[in-house]
Amino acid sequence: MSVTLQLPAVLAKLADGRRTLEAQGTTLGDVVADVAARFPALAPRLRDQAGKPYSFVTFYVNDDDARLQGGFAASVRDGDEIIIVPAIAGG
């Protein structure tokens, strides 16, 4: 399954300046693992040492908060868009 990841500017710096990445996986966790392997500097800003989502980013699968879909266990399908934004905003 091929999905698209949209990175904020602050994280694009850790992915060779790329705001959009293509990645593989059938779950959000798989996709993050794929990206983390290819961009080691980005990895600790996507998942913590326990392998859980990094606390200062929020993942959205097709516009919906991934935490409402099982977190890293959320299913992804071919063509899905994953948006990553810094968690501290709003209110």
Add this chain to the structure above:
Amino acid sequence: MTATFAPPAGLRPRPQVCRACGALHDPAPVAVCEQCLGPLDPVLDPGRPLPTREAIAARPRSLWRYREWLPFDGEPTLSLDTGGTPLVAAPRLAARLGVARAWLKNDAVSHPSLSFKDRVVATAINAAAAFGLDTIGCASTGNLANAVAAQAARAGLKAWIFIPEDLEPAKVVGTAVYGPRLVRVRGHYDDVNRLCAQVADQFGWGIVNVNLRGYYGEGSKTMAFEIAEQLGWRLPTAVIAPMAGGSLVTKLRKGFQEFTAAGLVSGAAPRIFGAQAAGCAPIVRLVRENADAIEPVVPHTIARSIAIGNPADGLFAKRAIVETGGWAAAVSDADIVAGIRLLAEEAGIFTETAGGVTVAAALALATEGRFRHEDEVVLCITGNGLKTIDAVAPGLGEAPLIAPRLAEVRDLVAQENA
């Protein structure tokens, strides 16, 4: 895409420091740490000269009378007359709560847009101007939209304002009238907020509660400063405020701490209490279950102005509440309406749904035994009831319609006294 204009001379935003890792950042319209993505807070100059009580009291009655605790060097240029709302004694409410005294910090009459969001926009818009940004914006549940639109119009800045599609009509009209670019977004506030995080990243505008968030949040401290000064440079023993993103309770605590550190006030640190609607209570859950992570929720409540299912400052709010010995409560929509009516009938203040949440939660906390007989409690009333009349109108009944004859009034009086 960032548009700039000549910034006003003399105002310089302060540097910011990461609340999580401590990394220092130069002043910039950025709200998250380059290193760890934690939240940034402005750093005040520890060597700055501080005013005395008398010097502060002699200044114009606005939030800028506390400018040494706001995140700038130099003189502000915009929104100079926001702040200075009344602190109203509420003896009948105190009796209901079983406390010595109760006070209402009445930001329902805030200038210019009738909610406490005027405070945070006043600081954010000065930061935007100092950074040379000619466009500001926000993701809003309504009150912030009103405040950004009003203050941008006065300042001559462009505004892009994003709101959920189902906002109360008064909040939509109360934004559109100022002529901003107002955009309704299909979804809840959290969808709008995520979109605005992307907008700020893409267009470089000053989204006040996204990339200007550090400077914006500091404006909330002025509510604490005013409470302390209006109590005669004393601290209350307890403060209760509504929670949406969770920032306000953290900034109230910070404000009280800063005035204590400056030697301006007497009294122990107030216990901080937080209030949410039961239909959107992720921070209350954090507190009451001692949880360590926000579980986002999809809001279902009439209290739309605080309906944030994914509160950015939720964990920090929990810390402010727990570390001060406070607590949190969630209340039903029916209790919110009852809270609005109680405040109107017993204190003469018409608040919006968020204020109803605060009043109802205070009553719930009193029932739980969270207050002490000797407490002096301040309730933060953060918005005006004219913005959410639909919440209370159905329960008020219709006024009798009579001919202009004294006999008909006599009949009504007789009925009243029967």
